[in-house]
Amino acid sequence: MERTLVLVKPDGVQRGLIGEIIIRLERRGFRLVGMKFLQMSEGLAQKHYGEHEGKDFYPGLIAYITSGPVVAMVWEGDQAISLVRKIMGETKPSASPPGSIRGDFAIDVRRNIVHGSAKESDADREINLFFRPDELVNWSRDVDRWVFSGE
Numbered sequence: 787m788e789r790t791l792v793l794v795k796p797d798g799v800q801r802g803l804i805g806e807i808i809i810r811l812e813r814r815g816f817r818l819v820g821m822k823f824l825q826m827s828e829g830l831a832q833k834h835y836g837e838h839e840g841k842d843f844y845p846g847l848i849a850y851i852t853s854g855p856v857v858a859m860v861w862e863g864d865q866a867i868s869l870v871r872k873i874m875g876e877t878k879p880s881a882s883p884p885g886s887i888r889g890d891f892a893i894d895v896r897r898n899i900v901h902g903s904a905k906e907s908d909a910d911r912e913i914n915l916f917f918r919p920d921e922l923v924n925w926s927r928d929v930d931r932w933v934f935s936g937e
């Protein structure tokens with residue numbers, strides 16, 4: 787099982803899309819293991835998006851992600867990292883197919899509604915930035931055997 791960090795970004799929160807995003811991840815079969823509502827500090831934003839430091843869009847990215855509250859969540863399941871990225875769509879909403887979150891709700895790459903970890907090392911690092919280990923809940927659902935075959 788993998789764990790991935792998902793953010794409902796400030797535009798997603800402002801536009802009332804928190805529930806819309808949660809329902810898509812829940813409906814697919816992923817399991818929520820952590821959730822908090824917070825406004826990211828500049829320091830947290832810089833750590834989270836450290837890989838983009840120096841790029842022309844970086845100052846705007848930090849201003850955007852700290853501009854209002856976000857929902858930070860950890861979701862768990864087989865192939866959670868890559869499949870959550872597929873549910874989100876492409877970085878550019880204009881390249882995202884209808885049916886994906888960005889393809890259904892966004893237009894501008896600077897206002898693309900959600901974040902999902904890109905790979906396992908990012909997921910581990912990002913989850914640790916937002917959550918202490920005791921803030922994540924290890925649990926199982928009765929329905930898990932109907933979602934995961936265990937293979």
Ligand SMILES: Nc1ncnc2c1ncn2[C@@H]1O[C@H](COP(=O)(O)OP(=O)(O)OP(=O)(O)O)[C@@H](O)[C@H]1O
Pocket residue numbers: 838843847876877878895896897898900901902903904
């Ligand atoms: N060319 C660009 N112009 C403006 N903003 C950009 C550009 N590329 C990326 N961004 C912004 O920076 C964020 C991080 O870029 P990244 O390449 O990591 O895309 P992503 O992994 O799809 O998005 P995220 O990390 O937020 O999930 C994007 O979500 C977007 O808001």
Ligand SMILES: [Mg+2]
Pocket residue numbers: 904
């Ligand atoms: Mg990214």
